[in-house]
Amino acid sequence: MSDSSSPRAAVATRESEGAALLRSLTPLLTEWLPRQRWFAGKGRPVSGFALVAATELLPCAEGAAPGLLHLLVRARQPGGPEQTHPVPADCYQLLLGVRPALPPPLAGSLIGHPADGPLRGRTVYEALHDPRLAAVLLERLCSPGRMGPLSFQRERGTTIPRGLPPRPLSVEQSNSSVVYGDRFILKLFRRVSPGVNPDLELPLALARAGSGRVPAPAAWFEARPGKGAEGGGEGDEPMTLGVLQPFLPGTADGWQLALRSLASHGDFTGPARALGQAIAEVHTTLAQALPVTALRRRQLEFIASGMNERLEAAAAAVPALRPYRGRLHTVFNAVADLGRSGRAWSAQRIHGDLHLGQALCAGDTDRWSIIDFEGEPARPIAERRRPQPVVRDIAGILRSFDYAACQHARGSAREAGWAREWAEKNRDAYCSGYADASGADPRDEAVLLRAYETDKAVYEVLYEARHRPAWLAIPMSAIQRLADT
Numbered sequence: 001m002s003d004s005s006s007p008r009a010a011v012a013t014r015e016s017e018g019a020a021l022l023r024s025l026t027p028l029l030t031e032w033l034p035r036q037r038w039f040a041g042k043g044r045p046v047s048g049f050a051l052v053a054a055t056e057l058l059p060c061a062e063g064a065a066p067g068l069l070h071l072l073v074r075a076r077q078p079g080g081p082e083q084t085h086p087v088p089a090d091c092y093q094l095l096l097g098v099r100p101a102l103p104p105p106l107a108g109s110l111i112g113h114p115a116d117g118p119l120r121g122r123t124v125y126e127a128l129h130d131p132r133l134a135a136v137l138l139e140r141l142c143s144p145g146r147m148g149p150l151s152f153q154r155e156r157g158t159t160i161p162r163g164l165p166p167r168p169l170s171v172e173q174s175n176s177s178v179v180y181g182d183r184f185i186l187k188l189f190r191r192v193s194p195g196v197n198p199d200l201e202l203p204l205a206l207a208r209a210g211s212g213r214v215p216a217p218a219a220w221f222e223a224r225p226g227k228g229a230e231g232g233g234e235g236d237e238p239m240t241l242g243v244l245q246p247f248l249p250g251t252a253d254g255w256q257l258a259l260r261s262l263a264s265h266g267d268f269t270g271p272a273r274a275l276g277q278a279i280a281e282v283h284t285t286l287a288q289a290l291p292v293t294a295l296r297r298r299q300l301e302f303i304a305s306g307m308n309e310r311l312e313a314a315a316a317a318v319p320a321l322r323p324y325r326g327r328l329h330t331v332f333n334a335v336a337d338l339g340r341s342g343r344a345w346s347a348q349r350i351h352g353d354l355h356l357g358q359a360l361c362a363g364d365t366d367r368w369s370i371i372d373f374e375g376e377p378a379r380p381i382a383e384r385r386r387p388q389p390v391v392r393d394i395a396g397i398l399r400s401f402d403y404a405a406c407q408h409a410r411g412s413a414r415e416a417g418w419a420r421e422w423a424e425k426n427r428d429a430y431c432s433g434y435a436d437a438s439g440a441d442p443r444d445e446a447v448l449l450r451a452y453e454t455d456k457a458v459y460e461v462l463y464e465a466r467h468r469p470a471w472l473a474i475p476m477s478a479i480q481r482l483a484d485t
Contacts, residue, residue, distance in 0.1 A: 017118060022051045022073070024117025025096075028124060032111045033075060033092070038174050038190040040090055040378065041077045050074040052091055053225040055148040057136055060098040060119060067098035068133045070150065072192070072223060072239070093192050093241055095137075097127035106130055128188075134166035134178050137186060141219035141244050151238070154219040155204070160184065160244070174377040184218060185247040189240060189374075192223075195381035197240035199374035202349060206282065209289045213282050213370050215245040248369060254356030255404065262408035262422060269429035274366035275359055275397065276433025282370055283350065283390045284438060292348045293387050299347075300339030307332040307455045314462040320476055321461055327483040328454055335451045345448060347387035352376065354396035356404065394434065394442045395452035399460070399478065401426045406474040454482045 030046050033039055052072035060067030074089040102110060102123050109125040127133040140152045142160045154160065164181030171177075176188045189197060200220050207216030222238040254275060261268040295303070311328055315321040351358065352375030360369045375384035405423035409415040435441035442449055460475035 018051050018054050020117045021054060021119065022049060024114040024119060025049075025071075025124070028112035028114065029073070029094075036190075038176065039075075039092075040174070040191050041075060044077040046075050046077055048076045050076065050089065053149045053223055055150055057140065057147070058133070060122070064100060066130060066132055068127055068136050069096040069098060070094075071096060072149075072225060090191050091193060091239070093188065093190055095127040095133070095188070097125045097130050097133050099123050099125070128168045128176055128178055131166050134168065135163075137178070137242070138162070138164060138166065138180050138184075138244075141186075141221065144219070149223045149225050150221060150241070151224065152219070152221045155207075155217055158218040160218055175374075179247050182247055182249050184244050185215075186242055186244045188242045191377060192239045192241060193381055194237035194239055195385065196238065197243075197374060197381065198349075198352065198384050199372065200240050200243045201385070202286065202351075202373040203243075203245065205289045205349075206285055209285050211282065211285045213278055213285075213368070214373075215248060215369065215371065217243050217245050219244040248360055248362070251360040251362045251369070254359040254361065254368075255400065257361060258356055258401065258404040258426075259408065262404060262419060265418065268422070268426050271361065271366050271368075272401070272426040272429040273433035273436075275368050276430040276435075277437040278359070278368040278370065279351075279354070279393060279397070280434045280437035283348070283393070286350070287346075287348045290349045291387065292346060294344045295339075295347045295389065296344045297339040297342075300343075300345070301336045304332045304336035304339075304451070307335075307451060307458075310455065311458050314458050318461055318465040318472075320465075320472065321458070321479065324479050324483045328458070328479070331454045331482065332451055334447050338447060345389050345445070347389055349385070350388050350390055350393045351396075352384055352388070352392070354393040356397065356400040389445075389448060389452070391442050391445055391449045392452045394431070395449055395456055397430055398427050398449075398453055399456045401430070402478055403460075403474055406477060407471075410474070450482060450485060453478075457482060 026049055029049060034042060034046060050073065052074060053070075054072075055070045056067065057070050058066065058068040060069055071094040072091055073094060074091050076089050096111065097106075097109070098119060100122060102125055106125060106129055109129040111124045111126060113123055114120050138160070139162065140147070141154060142162055144152050144154045146152075161181070161183065164183055167179045169177040169179060169185075175190055178186045178188070180186065187199065189199075200217060203214040204217050206214045220243045221241050223241055224236065224238050254271075257271065258268060260266070308329055311321075311325060311332070315325050351370065351373055353372070354370075358370060358372045360371060361367065362369075401423045405419035409419035431441060431443050435443075457475045457478040461472065461479060464471045464475055
């Protein structure tokens with residue numbers, strides 16, 4: 001493995017060349033980056049970029065062979081009219097292929113042609129769609145070591161076969177994924193920040209504690225740009241860039257399975273109960289492997305305050321929410337009131353963004369695996385790593401059952417009653433399964449559970465109003481129910 005003195009890491013160590021590279025790429029990235037599904041700053045123009053780090057994973061010199069350039073850049077964007085303070089610039093991980101010209105199969109991956117700088121006259125494109133370049137990432141993970149600011153690590157005792165053919169997944173959300181030979185999947189985090197990503201930290205802790213509920217991380221890589229990076233603010237904390245885990249072929253996620261059950265009017269209570277047991281096992285193992293704390297008056301008031309603030313922000317953007325504000329504030333304030341009365345709850349590391357799509361089931365079995373421990377990507381890593389009550393995860397699955405039922409019944413009054421009954425049965429089965437495995441029934445924590453379910457529904461209202469207005473009735477039905485409970 002090359003180190004920072006290697007010619008392949010030269011772009012990362014020559015400041016003047018890095019500045020020239022960024023200047024030449026800025027016009028291309030300004031147009032290309034906002035079009036990517038994983039770009040978080042949609043709706044605000046990009047005013048410029050700052051280079052955090054640049055590393056040549058394969059040489060980008062003149063010649064027919066493709067080069068591979070790894071970039072960390074901060075995208076500068078002005079805040080909206082509601083912003084009263086500077087908006088931090090998001091840092092993005094980019095993997096750029098460099099060729100003299102693109103072969104036809106890669107034509108859709110084009111980013112552009114730099115007019116000047118070290119890549120003048122070359123063709124720059126999204127590297128993950130090039131099998132030769134995607135294979136380089138697996139090769140680096142097979143051979144742990146450093147390359148400039150990048151560090152590639154492999155879990156002890158793990159064997160990763162070389163030469164597995166890469167296949168990028170077409171579903172792009174906040175991350176990008178590449179499957180290697182149906183054996184491993186590499187998740188690449190696109191928006192990155194200092195601190196260990198929970199999607200590495202938590203599965204690693206679970207696997208090392210003997211849990212069979214998660215695909216165990218086999219390898220990962222990170223960056224340490226250092227305090228002197230042009231982008232600023234990175235410090236000495238590593239930035240998790242990607243995690244390689246076993247791929248689970250032949251599985252379906254809980255959302256797909258729930259919709260199939262609804263379509264066939266099937267009984268889903270068995271899988272729902274088994275899912276509750278699986279989540280309870282994950283929570284129990286996390287509590288044994290990582291610190292646990294107590295939430296008392298001050299922390300509970302802080303939680304309730306955050307819920308109330310999110311409600312006000314959502315109501316300002318979605319008029320349909322406004323008639324329910326008073327009753328929903330009462331739901332959240334009940335949590336603070338219990339804190340003032342002396343009540344406390346245990347808090348620990350949790351999944352943080354749990355829904356049916358984050359649970360995979362193999363074949364006709366009820367054996368569940370849990371994936372995607374990243375939490376809500378829009379929130380800071382420090383916040384996502386904060387201990388929280390387990391009922392937040394439980395509320396996420398409960399909302400997911402409601403969502404599946406409402407989506408199935410949309411526009412069909414005949415199906416609405418049956419779908420509502422389906423959701424209630426599976427919500428109960430899920431909670432019963434959780435109680436069986438943990439010894440604690442989440443339904444006994446009615447105040448906290450209702451608050452977290454309501455907070456999730458408020459988030460859903462804002463999301464659907466912005467992205468899928470035709471779906472707004474789904475979370476609004478939950479708002480009406482929760483406000484009247």
